[in-house]
Amino acid sequence: MVVSMRLSTVILPIHRWSEGRKLWRRAEELGFHAAYTYDHLAWRTFRDGPWFGALPTLAAAATATERLRLGTLVTSPNFRHPVTLAKELITLDDVSDGRLTLGIGAGGNGFDASTLRRGDEQPWTPRERADHFDEFVPLLDQLLREPSVTYEGTFYSANEARNIPGCVQRPRLPFAVAATGPRGMKLAARYGQAWVTTGDPKLYETGTPEQSVEAIRGQLTKLGAACESIGRDAAELDKILLTGFTPDRPLQSFDAFVDFAGTHFALGFTEIVIHLPIPDSDFAADEKVFERIATEGLAQLGH
Numbered sequence: 001m002v003v004s005m006r007l008s009t010v011i012l013p014i015h016r017w018s019e020g021r022k023l024w025r026r027a028e029e030l031g032f033h034a035a036y037t038y039d040h041l042a043w044r045t046f047r048d049g050p051w052f053g054a055l056p057t058l059a060a061a062a063t064a065t066e067r068l069r070l071g072t073l074v075t076s077p078n079f080r081h082p083v084t085l086a087k088e089l090i091t092l093d094d095v096s097d098g099r100l101t102l103g104i105g106a107g108g109n110g111f112d113a114s115t116l117r118r119g120d121e122q123p124w125t126p127r128e129r130a131d132h133f134d135e136f137v138p139l140l141d142q143l144l145r146e147p148s149v150t151y152e153g154t155f156y157s158a159n160e161a162r163n164i165p166g167c168v169q170r171p172r173l174p175f176a177v178a179a180t181g182p183r184g185m186k187l188a189a190r191y192g193q194a195w196v197t198t199g200d201p202k203l204y205e206t207g208t209p210e211q212s213v214e215a216i217r218g219q220l221t222k223l224g225a226a227c228e229s230i231g232r233d234a235a236e237l238d239k240i241l242l243t244g245f246t247p248d249r250p251l252q253s254f255d256a257f258v259d260f261a262g263t264h265f266a267l268g269f270t271e272i273v274i275h276l277p278i279p280d281s282d283f284a285a286d287e288k289v290f291e292r293i294a295t296e297g298l299a300q301l302g303h
Contacts, residue, residue: 005261006033006271007298010073010242012278013037013052017060020052023276024061027068030294034069035061036103036273041079042111045281055088062096069099073242073273074178074196076107077129077136079116083161086143089173090163098168103196103240104140105178106133130183131155137177137187144172176240180219185226194238194271195223198245205247212246213263220268240271244283250274251285257293258300265301 009032011023027035039054058070070092075085093100106129107113113123124132135153143149143163151158167173174193179185180200188195200207200215207215220239227234241264243250250260251274261272274293277285 004270005265005298005301007261007294008032008034008036008069008240008271008273009294010036010038010273010275012043012046012276012283013054013057014046014050014278015052016050017052017057020057021060021064024064024068027276028065030291032068032294033271034071034101034273035065036071036073036101039072039075039080039103040110040112041115044110047111055092058092058100059095062092062099067099069101070096071101071176072103074103074105074176076105076112077132077155078107078112078124080136082136082140082143082156083158086140086161086163089144090165090167093167093169093173096168098173100169100173101176101194102173103176103178104137105196106130106184130181133187134183137175137191141172141175141191176238180222182222182226185222186229188223188237189226189230189232189234192237194240196240196242198242201245203247204245207247209246209248209260212248213267216241216246216264217267238271239269240273241269242273244275251277251289251293254289254292254297254300257289257297261297262301 009027015023024035037054037057042051054072061070089102109123117123132155135155139151139156143161144167147162147164149158149161175191176194176196177188177192178196179188180197197219199212203212203215224234248260250257264272275283277283277287277290
């Protein structure tokens with residue numbers, strides 16, 4: 001089995017569209033497989049600056065590009081409901097002519113977890129986030145596949161929710177499930193067309209690249225076990241690595257990226273995602289290095 005290697009990018013939704021349009025078109029011109037954006041209400045150090053909605057941004061990007069795949073990294077149940085999300089995703093899949101991928105995860109405890117809560121409400125615990133995710137993903141899968149869905153669950157309900165004509169991509173648009181724990185891995189194995197990781201966050205500041213590789217190898221082993229438990233071949237899933245959260249610095253130089261990519265493709269990853277450089281941020285990088293990686297990086301690896 002020959003596995004192709006793909007390189008994609010993330011464009012954070014921090015730009016007014018007069019500038020954003022140029023960046024999404026540039027991503028296509030540079031030859032990236034896909035361009036993703038974050039789906040948050042606000043995020044970390046960008047909270048006090050411009051931050052636009054992910055799904056409207058992707059709709060605009062779909063009309064500004066022709067070949068580039070588009071998606072979220074990642075959408076979560078923190079402020080989304082499966083019924084309304086399904087309607088928006090079907091619309092996006094149509095506008096993009098079947099170029100949409102949904103990155104989906106359980107969410108974290110940042111601003112997304114607290115913005116819609118009353119002052120006396122506590123954000124969900126990790127267990128509660130996993131509980132919601134367990135129900136969210138199967139219901140969303142059903143909503144995107146079937147023209148009418150009625151469902152009554154612990155956290156979500158749908159009463160004759162209609163989704164006609166459904167997705168352009170059949171039987172539905174692909175899910176890229178972000179997961180590291182056992183429950184998330186099971187969801188990735190059952191519902192994912194891809195699995196997403198950012199590595200082990202505990203290693204970001206104090207770990208070594210070698211420790212990160214070992215941690216990620218362990219995650220891949222767990223994914224394989226989750227697939228095996230339901231009789232699925234783990235090779236069927238794309239493996240996506242979102243960079244920027246491991247001890248490595250793959251955008252430090254062209255050679256650093258080639259070494260990093262070669263190591264992680266050898267682990268079994270099929271897609272590596274790098275951030276579009278943002279000056280004066282954690283994603284600052286040399287624009288010329290970024291462009292050379294985009295246009296020459298995979299060729300250097302023989303792909």
